[in-house]
Amino acid sequence: MSVTTPAGTAASAHNRRGRTGFWAATGIVAQREIMIRLRSKAFIISTAIMLALILAGVIFSSVGPALFDEDTTVAAVSAVAPALQGMDGIVVDTLGSADAVRQAVQAGTVDAGVVQGRGASGLLVIGDRETPSALVQMLSVTPEVELLDPNAPNPMLTYFIGIAFGIVFFSSAITFGQTIAQSVVEEKQSRIVEIMLAAVPARAILAGKVIGNSVLAFGQIILIAAVVLLGGAVTGSQLLLDGLGMPIVWFVILFTVGFVMLAALFAAAAALVSRAEDLGTATSPLMMLVMLPYIAVIIFNNNPVALQIMSYVPFSAPVAVPMRTYLQTQAWWEPMLSLGILIVFTVLVIGFAAKVYERSLLKTGSMIKWKDALKA
């Protein structure tokens, strides 16, 4: 019953075409991931909005305070007015009597009033509802102050910088982590993955997805860093140019490696489920891991020991190392060590994720447990 057709030789000639190489397949998959994302209007618009917000933040941080730096109008009786003249940010309105001053304060036409008082200073400051502390401070005798560490970062600023690194890490990791998870489950749900697996190895698909999304995340982080640094240069912010340059460089490096690790984990988690609806359950442990550095840096931004520990934990290193670089509380080799730990851990995680991904990709039905994915 065997039939030999002349075209049979043509078919066997095709056989020599062979399988697409691992990296070629990875490249094709990565290319699609990037192209799909770049064509998505939602992605472009949200990225543009984020960059605009960051730029606004940078500009505001340098010119903002000046906008709100209004002069304080102070009503004073003529006897004390000379004492107030020439003070920074104070405009003096000389009135005839103490009562007139009180009325002006009460009416709100001035911010505060000063009349003669019976105390040691000979002055009585009048406020409407709260003590005009700026004025009081200026009129007080200030003791001499000696700062032992005049260059130490401002704690408030440290706090906000910590939050900024945390938010950028958190939002980028979650956005792209979810993207990769959706892309995995889309292929699983639509079963196109069966066609793909017949042609290329599962690991090439995983590698393509991780690389594609990492390139996008890296691109976005570079854009953010560029906007922050350029914005700083344009507005002449010393803080951004001197203090944050190196921390941002470290952030970009560590984020990129850390993202590869997270992307692999998100892909593996998504492979455990068969439907997009179950994605939330599968990725929630990862969300915690991503949120951890964000929350920890808010709590511990002023605790050098906690930051040191965080800088060696792979999940929080991308936030903790830049913070320590900014605070200058680490030896020069410490960021390198953190990076080394992160790279080693990432390699291990990729191996683990590839195993889970490979073994779960064709299993459908209810969510597979991590443990079972490794066993099978």
Added chain:
Amino acid sequence: MLSIHAINRSFKGHQALKDISFEVHDGLMTGFVGANGAGKTTAMRIILGVLAPDSGEVRVDGRPITADDRAQFGYMPEERGLYPKMKVHEQLVYLARLHGSSTAGAGRRADALLEQLGLGERRNDTLESLSLGNQQRAQIAAALVHEPTALVLDEPFSGLDPMAVETTLEVLRDVANAGAPVLFSSHQLDVVERLCDSLVILAHGEVRAAGTRDEIRAAHTRPEWVLETDDAGFVRGIGGIEVLEFDGGHVRFAAESAEAADRVLREAIERGTVRSFAPSIRPLNQIFQEVVR
């Protein structure tokens, strides 16, 4: 030639495939028939390497199949699916490239296939915007776009209207005519009987019959003839003949040899007018019902 050799596969204690072996010959359309749950999909997944067998192997031209071989196969899984939000032409090119085609070659081939399947105008529409029947055609195009050296299609005709069945069939014929083995499953026996050169009947994870239509018929029926004449009563007296059905001038009989049947015909001509004398062909459907029992 694609051969499936002694394959076993169990799922959680249930044996889905029991030592199955069959062949899909080059240039032939082989129908893979069986009731739901007979093991067709499992067997196809094993051929494509998407699933591993517990034992046994798949062979190509007599040697064990390799990943390189499989990468050149065209496959249409049971559960349909391409990227819902990707344009039809674009995803065909993507899949062809994964299978090793060049971008330009894949583009031309995708255009030609879409045209042939009547989807030419929808090439830049997203898959989800197509009707189910058209999605099905796109799925067929996806299995063919990289010029496969063999085709394995799980229920390619389900959900297609008769027109679409014809156009799809033409496309599949082209592939078979180019010398590739084509295996497709179906539970519509009439379709398979009409379309296939060869058949594999699966039931409860076992191959119950395999071969060309004629071979299966020959294996599952004794040769039978039907004679229509004035009075067929004489047939009982002829040696090597067993009468199966008798009604005055109509008789259906089994003969141990063609010569014995010829003796019946000769005798009938001498006795009167022969209105009809022909081998009785059992419909495949009947054989199918019998073998899957």
